[in-house]
Amino acid sequence: MSPEANPAPPAAAPAPPAVPGKKRLSREIVLCAALALVDAEGLDALTMRRLGQELGRDPMGLYRYAENRAALLDGVSELVLNELAIIPDDPDWQAQLRRIAHDLRHLALRHPNVVPLLVTRPLSTPLGLRPLGTLRPLEQILSLLIDAGFGPEDALHIYRAYYGYLYGHILNELQEFIVDPDENEALLRLGLHRLPPKEFPRLRALAPVLADYDGMAELDEGITILLSGLAARLPHPGAQTKP
Amino acid sequence: MSPEANPAPPAAAPAPPAVPGKKRLSREIVLCAALALVDAEGLDALTMRRLGQELGRDPMGLYRYAENRAALLDGVSELVLNELAIIPDDPDWQAQLRRIAHDLRHLALRHPNVVPLLVTRPLSTPLGLRPLGTLRPLEQILSLLIDAGFGPEDALHIYRAYYGYLYGHILNELQEFIVDPDENEALLRLGLHRLPPKEFPRLRALAPVLADYDGMAELDEGITILLSGLAARLPHPGAQTKP
DNA sequence: CGCCTAGAGTCTACAACGTAGAGCTTTTGC
DNA sequence: GCAAAAGCTCTACGTTGTAGACTCTAGGCG
The missing domain is CATH 1.10.357.10 (Tetracycline Repressor, domain 2)
Incomplete structure (x- = not known):
């Protein structure tokens, strides 16, 4: 397996083709799309098929840029860390x-x-x-x-x-x-209310503090x-x- | 969905049936088997089918004790926390x-x-x-x-x-x-050796310290x-x- | 004693998944 | 202009989670 660094030797111009709808993919594009998908819909939404669909490509094409799904996940995580x-x-x-x-x-x-x-x-x-x-x-x-x-x-x-x-x-x-801060407090109270008071007195008492x-x-x-x-x-x- | 506490009202004796190979399942048995499987072979090995096989049961039967796979994972995690x-x-x-x-x-x-x-x-x-x-x-x-x-x-x-x-x-x-402490140091050195020395001088120098x-x-x-x-x-x- | 109702356990089936392999198409190097 | 390579697509297979209908077993009640 070759190192993931883009091979510098030949001057690789992206060279967009004639068809307007489809430009050439790249590892970066794939990973960015993957990240966007995860951000928007969570980890489970990131499937090869779904990502392919998102990019208007056949899912199999993705394997050119990530050896498998696990590698794709690693790529996403690396991409995020690079923001730091x-x-x-x-x-x-x-x-x-x-x-x-x-x-x-x-x-x-x-x-x-x-x-x-x-x-x-x-x-x-x-x-x-x-x-x-x-x-x-x-x-x-x-x-x-x-x-x-x-x-x-x-x-x-x-x-x-x-x-x-x-x-x-x-x-x-x-x-x-978690999700939605507005709904949060209500949900929290509701959830805490479910706890047996005898067993969870401290937690229940802390509900307002937990909320903000x-x-x-x-x-x-x-x-x-x-x-x-x-x-x-x-x-x-x-x-x-x-x- | 009923609370997961075992319903005490009727005197529920486990009542093992005649056939020796198959006793009645229970949430606890299922979760323990799941935990054993995860401990032995990792999270990915914990599939409904595999767990069913491990218990000598049809995979579908498990849904009586865990609503779905996610709930099963939650169960395992709860089971472990209870050890504390x-x-x-x-x-x-x-x-x-x-x-x-x-x-x-x-x-x-x-x-x-x-x-x-x-x-x-x-x-x-x-x-x-x-x-x-x-x-x-x-x-x-x-x-x-x-x-x-x-x-x-x-x-x-x-x-x-x-x-x-x-x-x-x-x-x-x-x-x-990670895995095997013996192999660990060798693998570590090997891995660190791969790093570009210019970019990762500190990390490379720390190899021996990282090892133990x-x-x-x-x-x-x-x-x-x-x-x-x-x-x-x-x-x-x-x-x-x-x- | 025998039926009868739950519930436990099973079987079958299906949609979605990751991915191998072959084939097609475009781009690149000479 | 052409051969080779790289990018992309199609088809196909095995595996997964799980819905729904089925069968079997246990126990309550006449």
Whole structure:
């Protein structure tokens, strides 16, 4: 299997053909259509046949751009992760990590249906074999931390705690989020009402609090806690952080 | 749809029939077989037909005990969560949370194939409508925290940060874990070797560290950080924690 | 003792899925 | 202008989830 990078050697002009209805496909077009479909109708709607129909093509043609459905899912997840731009400009690593956290959160809110892929797909692929786009954030954050003065090994640990919490928070928030915020509260109350009061007193009492949930604030608070904990307990000259 | 609790009213003796090969099914038997199958061969192996075969029954019979395949997955995930016993004996809430964290980690390691379900299934079901077994840990931990002196709202926040980090860590660790630890290092090196050195210098350099990963230690450290951060910054009389 | 009504279990059938393989058509390189 | 390659389509097969009708078994009641 060839690497997925577009082969640069020949000058490959897209060269749109005469027929107006059908232009040439490309991996990018396919993946974008797939992402759009998932965003609009959920993961289950992403079938080869459906995607083919969406593109006005025979489903079989898709196999030219993704080896199989699983690879297509990986492609979608990579595509989404590529939306996360990590620009290592800010020298303050804490501020940077905080910003990335919020960026990732927004990414998740923009593509809630893809989140299960993001957290789940890597489980089926050993680290070394993942698509490059998936590994890039890892590399960049390691770089960020090491540049900030941490040892490589510590950087790895920090990365893990950080991304661990991040993913966890996103999963939490998306559970709250679900469909329609208007209907949300009613549905929530209705659902909680179903719980046996004897067994779930706390949960039932928290219904109003559960209904309005500020994910952004909660994330920020969590990150603050994590960062302060990390900065304090790691062997660090303490030059760069502003106390 | 009737509640899934076994109807107590008539004295329902299981009453094994004459034929030795086939006893009466039950939701519990079905779910246990499903879990066993998932543990042994992964989520994809859990098809209605396969499960039927495993039980020596016609696949259609399963629909008596789970409305459809999705409900069956929910059942499996609930079954696993029920393995997590939360016994509110220890008065030290921090110690308790730490213990639960390790318990949950062990649970995940025991059923790695179910973890995607655990983190993903709730996304498709609004909180109020989830199976009771899924909500019980939430209720119990809330209870634990409130009994320890936190306000209900704070308890909820703590729960979220805590479970967020926990789930994140588990996902992280399972990515490391994958299949076979022996083959792991070789595969890892091989995989990392594929990365373009210019673009991924940090990651490549960390290969040896990546290879041996102590999930238990890392979890414990993370929890420590989180707990200290939480205990410090929450409006709390400070009577119960031992400083 | 025998019928009779549930419910448990089975059989058959169907639409939709992923994908192999052969064939057709357009584009590309010389 | 032509051969080769690449893009695309068609047909076909095995597998999946599940609806609906059927059969069988267990137990209550005369």
